[in-house]
Amino acid sequence: MNPLSRGPFPATRMRRVRRVEWSRRMVAEHRLSTNDLIWPVFVFDGNGRTPIPSMPGVDRLGGDQIESMAEMAVSLGIPAIALFPATPSELKTEDAAEAINPGNLICRSVRKVKEAVGDSLGVICDVALDPYSSTGHDGLIRDNYVVNDETVEVLAKQAIVQAEAGCDIIAPSDMMDGRIGVIRDALDRANFSHVQIMSYAAKYASAFYGPFRDAVGSSGNLGGASKSTYQQAPSQSDEALHEVALDLAEGADSVMVKPGMPYLDIIQRVKTTFGVPTFAYQVSGEYAMLAAASEQGWLDRERVVMESLLGFKRAGADGILTYFAPDAAKWLGQ
Ligand SMILES: NCc1[nH]cc(CCC(=O)O)c1CC(=O)O
Numbered sequence: 001m002n003p004l005s006r007g008p009f010p011a012t013r014m015r016r017v018r019r020v021e022w023s024r025r026m027v028a029e030h031r032l033s034t035n036d037l038i039w040p041v042f043v044f045d046g047n048g049r050t051p052i053p054s055m056p057g058v059d060r061l062g063g064d065q066i067e068s069m070a071e072m073a074v075s076l077g078i079p080a081i082a083l084f085p086a087t088p089s090e091l092k093t094e095d096a097a098e099a100i101n102p103g104n105l106i107c108r109s110v111r112k113v114k115e116a117v118g119d120s121l122g123v124i125c126d127v128a129l130d131p132y133s134s135t136g137h138d139g140l141i142r143d144n145y146v147v148n149d150e151t152v153e154v155l156a157k158q159a160i161v162q163a164e165a166g167c168d169i170i171a172p173s174d175m176m177d178g179r180i181g182v183i184r185d186a187l188d189r190a191n192f193s194h195v196q197i198m199s200y201a202a203k204y205a206s207a208f209y210g211p212f213r214d215a216v217g218s219s220g221n222l223g224g225a226s227k228s229t230y231q232q233a234p235s236q237s238d239e240a241l242h243e244v245a246l247d248l249a250e251g252a253d254s255v256m257v258k259p260g261m262p263y264l265d266i267i268q269r270v271k272t273t274f275g276v277p278t279f280a281y282q283v284s285g286e287y288a289m290l291a292a293a294s295e296q297g298w299l300d301r302e303r304v305v306m307e308s309l310l311g312f313k314r315a316g317a318d319g320i321l322t323y324f325a326p327d328a329a330k331w332l333g334q
């Protein structure tokens with residue numbers, strides 16, 4: 001130890017590698033790429049676009065917008081989109097029968113995407129009854145309770161009509177027990193053994209879904225009711241691992257943690273415990289926060305979005321469902 005050459009400071013200076021940009025790039029541990037982005041898209045029955053007030057900058061797309069949306073996703077290099085339907089309210093019923101109508105909005109939309117871009121773009125479909133049920137719940141209700149096994153039977157049928165329409169990845173977001181195994185079995189029996197299942201395995205009962213429920217028009221139907229009898233409580237961490245273990249055992253190809261930013265610890269635990277493809281969903285409320293603050297000029301949109309997405313990568317996510325996907329792809333491509 002030579003106090004003249006070192007002065008009072010330690011030999012290790014963490015700032016040395018941060019001094020210039022090329023060096024910061026050189027030591028970067030985590031990177032976001034366009035391949036990490038999954039773009040959730042809302043569709044409605046009609047043409048043109050309708051804005052979603054609680055998601056400034058996101059529109060529901062009509063049938064005539066689907067082809068150009070799909071082509072844009074492909075040209076940006078986004079690997080997959082996730083489609084969500086704003087079902088006309090007159091088609092919402094207690095039994096959510098529209099969910100298993102092979103000609104429903106989501107199936108027609110999937111066909112349009114596949115006709116336009118084929119296998120250049122993966123299509124993910126949500127399996128759950130909330131966009132179709134007059135109650136706004138993800139399952140069927142008997143005696144004021146969302147029933148499990150009867151719901152799972154309908155979900156399996158829903159998955160089949162989506163696979164028939166050309167959906168590449170079935171993504172059950174309903175949180176019923178045992179649905180992954182039943183859906184896998186149904187897909188295999190119907191000759192859809194190549195169709196993947198991305199399970200919303202650790203999905204929390206979250207207030208961050210509010211703008212999504214506005215977008216698909218289920219918030220009015222739900223009337224403030226909670227989904228806590230099937231979605232996980234935010235207090236749970238070990239329980240998320242149990243959920244993931246079950247879904248993997250039942251045949252899930254990949255798993256999701258949702259919401260995103262408040263649950264980065266869960267993403268990390270899932271990834272390190274299971275080592276399987278793990279996705280994060282930066283949900284509608286997270287979008288709304290960042291978009292609204294940016295609109296006000298309180299946050300720098302590009303910088304906060306890219307920082308939030310990199311955070312998911314650092315936590316261990318293999319990909320992120322984000323409404324910012326087209327923006328992020330453009331920023332990454334620059
Ligand atoms: N089961 C439906 C579903 N699929 C995705 C989301 C939320 C996505 C978002 O907020 O962006 C929800 C809402 C809910 O569970 O109430």
Ligand SMILES: [Mg+2]
Nearest residue numbers: 175176177243
């Ligand atoms: Mg489960």
